[in-house]
Amino acid sequence: MEHVNIFIKAVFIENMIFAYFLGMCSYLAISKTVKSAVGLGFAVIFVLGVSVPVCYLLENYLLKAGAMAWISPGLATVDLSFLSFIMFIATIASIVQLVEMVIEKFVPALYTSLGIFLPLIAVNCSILGGALFMQEREYSTIGQASVFGFGSGVGWFLAIVAIAAIREKIRYSNVPAPLRGLGITFIITGLMGIAFMSFMGVTI
């Protein structure tokens, strides 16, 4: 039950895009058509779902104050948490590289459809953001951390597919010229964010 709560919270209430604006750059750049939005969305779900639990293990068995006690009691006082940024980003970059190679080897069709999006994900803030939120909120088990990672990915997927659909439709509307493209996308995202805020009061 707890896992369901974390999942729903990550998807709707603390949506990566509408509540924290993470991964906005690729969200704005790749949302011109629904097809590419879906591709990128799946890739993000996958990478978040894998990298958050891996970062969780790193955090709890290597970086946190006293986390290295399992190696030898002498290391119990070591606190490496200031290294977490560099560890997390290196983990994410290598997971992205790994995922790219695995997909290329076993599912070539998916690989060609994701194309350039895969390497782009390494610098998508929502991935590092997911890892850092996991660290800040101190989830107690790896199960919770993975559910959180997966849920955040699903939330991001929903957001990018929704905005891509709206942008496909808005091409036929008469938007003021200076507002066309980027400007109107910002404002629509803002309005969608207000809509998503209605979930805020929900306690689960």
Place this chain on the structure above:
Amino acid sequence: MSTETVKAPVKVKVSGERLFSPKNKKLVTDPLNDSNPITVQVLGICSALAVTTKMEPSIVMAMAVVVVCAFSNLVISIIRNIIPNRIRIIVQLTVVASLVILVDQVLKAYVYDVSKQLSVFVGLIITNCIIMGRLEAFAMGNKPWPAFLDGVGNGIGYGLILVLVSAVRELLGSGELMGFRIVPDSFYKLGYFNNGLAILPPMALIVVGVFIWIQRTKNPKLVENN
């Protein structure tokens, strides 16, 4: 100490400007308007929106980004010829991450409150697309000095939007600027209310959208046709 680190790049720019060729000067001034990282290049939106509820954290954030952007550009540009092309992303991320760790530790030591408010967003400077974007687009192909200036310019262009957005949001949302009350008490007695919506996250997007609108009205060559 924190102010020293932050001021250093700006000083370099000001004292050097007289000696600079127009081309180098353009590297700093262009990102302020014509190729602004946020409103034109669409880079670094994530952090720009999340830290702008108050002016103080956004000024600190802007300074942090100027420092990281300028020095990562400088470092990558110095080593650009020895980085193997295949692993350049990881090399770039490592350089940026080390700089961000430095900035984070300095912020924690000297402006702890602000660093708490910024929470994960200091760490997220690593994946700030402005920095990666400038490294890829500029530092990998240019000499160290222009690359450094490009970093300073883009950092300031980013900071400019950050400070403007946060000023609007703080003024509307809390009636204050930098923590000083701007809207007089007599207004509140007459029934004026702070606009709570301005502090909420979605408002940041709308304010940036309006800024883009204003900028493109003044500068029609930026208008998109689609």
